[in-house]
Amino acid sequence: MAPTHGSRRRIHGVLAAALVACLGARLLANAVPAAPRASEYSVKAALIFNIARFVTWPSTSFTSPSAPISVCVLGADPFGSALDDALKGKQLGGHGLAVRRVAEPDPSCHILFVSSSESKRLGVIVEKVQKSSVLTVSDHDGFCRTGGIVELFTEQDSIHFVINARAADPGLKFSARLLDIAARERERSCGGGR
């Protein structure tokens, strides 16, 4: 059946309305200032830096007193440039911070962020760096139960963390203040941690 002239006009009307609605909504969204919200991984990057402020690595983990703190991302990188941006030009205890993308767990990393893409081998990854003073961080559900040290999670639209300090190498020192915040934050227990 051939569509009538009127029906064709109707379709175009519908499409035009949809287009106008989309554009209108878009303009409306751009016109008003955004509330102070940030993207998930910018906050996670900032949080990693902030947690690192309260952690001390053994001096033997640095090749020289001015060597940078090595921040590694293992697996599919969810940060994009957010981590590099957050750490650029920052200093902690005289050390700069350098971001590296790695394919395998590397004991020379100071901080190792494990992407969710590696979820099937979290246990193995943790095992490989457990004896080194590597601060393992992941936002994968259940990371600290697997023996990971810092687990980030999202709840009620903001990022939280738990610290499983017992899983860490004795060479890694956590400030009491950090553990205190983590304890207050303790919305999630790490479960059968060791």
Added chain:
Amino acid sequence: MMPCTRLRPRGLHDPCLPLRCACLTFALLFVQGITPAAAQGRAPGAPVADDQADDDLTSLAIEDLLDVKVYAASKFLQDAAQAPSSVTIIHADEIRQQGYRTLADVLRAVRGFYVTYDRNYSYVGVRGFQRPGDYNGRVLLLLNGHRMNDTVYEQALLGTESPIDIELLDRVEVIRGPSSSLYGTSAFFAVINLITRGGASLRGGEVQGQGGSQALMRGRATLGGRTAAGAEGLVSVSAYGTDGNTQLYFPEFDQGGLADGIVRNADRDRFTSVFASGAARGFTAQAGVGSRLKTIPTAPYDTTFADPRTRTRDTRAFAHLRYSRQLDARTTLDVRGAYDVYAYDGDFAYDTGIFVDRGRGAWVTTEAALVRQFSRHALTTGFEYRNNFRQDQSARDETGPLLDDRRGSHITGLYVEDEVRVSPRLLLNGGLRWDQYYGRFGGTVNPRLAVIVSPAASSTVKLLYGRAFRAPNPYELYYGQNALSAQLQPERIQTYEAEWQQRVAPALQVTASIFRNDVRDLIVQRSGSDETLDGLYYRNGDNVTAQGIELEMQGTLRGGVQARVGQVFQRVELDSTGRILSNAPRVLTTMVVEVPVPRLDAVIGFNAFAIGERRRVVDGIVPGAFVGNLSVSRRAHAKGLGVSLSIYNLFDQGWGDPGSVEHRQDVLPQDGRTGIVRLSWRM
């Protein structure tokens, strides 16, 4: 005559309509996606951040950081990219912001999926495949990993008949392609896994009330929390009722004067459901019960027209306990046990009396799985045993019992899956499952293979091969069937798929997929048997080939605007005749847009689908349709009131789904414009 819902095919015969919609939305997305985000060189993880908010995040104290509200990045990229299938994940935020009422609404927004509603049940079509007489048995529905398809009809309950209130979901994972290598029967075209919210996400109570067109009322009360020791729990009660469409017009029943083809007050729908879940010390438990009563206005099976006594009740209950234990750093053990019940009560009114149709299923499932990590691969092995100790069907009418079929069956399954990380850029995933149907069809082995390559950080290519089966269910085998039905064998599918995901701009991802499904010995419904109760019977019949291309664009634009547009071109035909299958649209467009309005703390949501024309079961064409839904919502914060308004079928399109074999109607009309207002209160 009073105005009533009629099919008003306002020019929807235009075969190019869905295509035009797709082109328009694609163009819109592309232009908007490329320009602002790319121009500013934003990171994929930081697509929507407000500049000022992001710049000095590191200077904030740790406590303040924990209070920063975030736009959640889609975990899709990380998790789904590694999956040995093509996966779409729908999150709770989308469900709320788009005003999805049921799982059927969710699936209508998923690329390649469409839903047929016959004013009784909702039937999902996947990649152009939805057969008459198929009660969603070719799709596996899981609730937190627990099988929800029953064991009499193998039905996945997707519409208001679902025992799970959609508001309890944290996310819906839609996994395309066969997964019999992991789950056995029913995982034929797709697996839909529902993940519910945990008690910890509530920390208090939540009450919701809804009111809307068609005298719709819906209420829910949910309570949840977590103890200091880390145990969490949730309990929720829901109730729903609507008069439905109080006046429906079916021209097939219009004989002028005597019977004017109008059905009044025979579209009622009500349900109640209860769900509880808890987790502590490695144990996870969930239990629920839901019952839905639907009056059927379509006079199926030649029942008396406009008789509100024709109705179905579906009751589904389940209890599931799971224990997960980390044996050592590399090994996890997962043990599950479940008890399930399903009851179907169909009453079909005839002038001579009521035809009473009953189905009863009860089954116990046990499953154990061991996951062992090695340095370059992860091996999963599992065992499943199911005792379907009750698979009963009965029927009677005023003359007495017509059918009383009582039986049970056993199934065991053994499966193994290995994921090998060959190199940082190459992942292999292979799985195999053996199922044994004692006393029936014997054993079947189904593999799945996936090669996942990431040539660059911004792209993923998946090459997928899978085989699956679906065993004939007791309804197909024994519902007063004839000799042919008793010989039924499992139907089989082989699929080949290549999927390419590419980030074309920092916050814009394009997916292209090409697929081919070869279905063998398809179990088909035939009519015209004198030996069977309803004249219908099943037999292994056709071989069917489906081929298609899927395109999707998904992105976050400036101001937090999120959009997902999918377009499918497909051809599903009978091998013997080359004829296109009924209810198989050649083109299908899905679209979801979310626009935050921060000043009002609100979100505008718009979703739509455009479905191309479909062939009817008998000859003829059901015209295509473009249906859009608009919602405006303001969410409830930690404590307070949330409100939303949804308008369904915003453009008031007159459209319909094809009728099935039991219907005299060629086209079953769907609702025009309706609205719902929701109020929710958090405590």
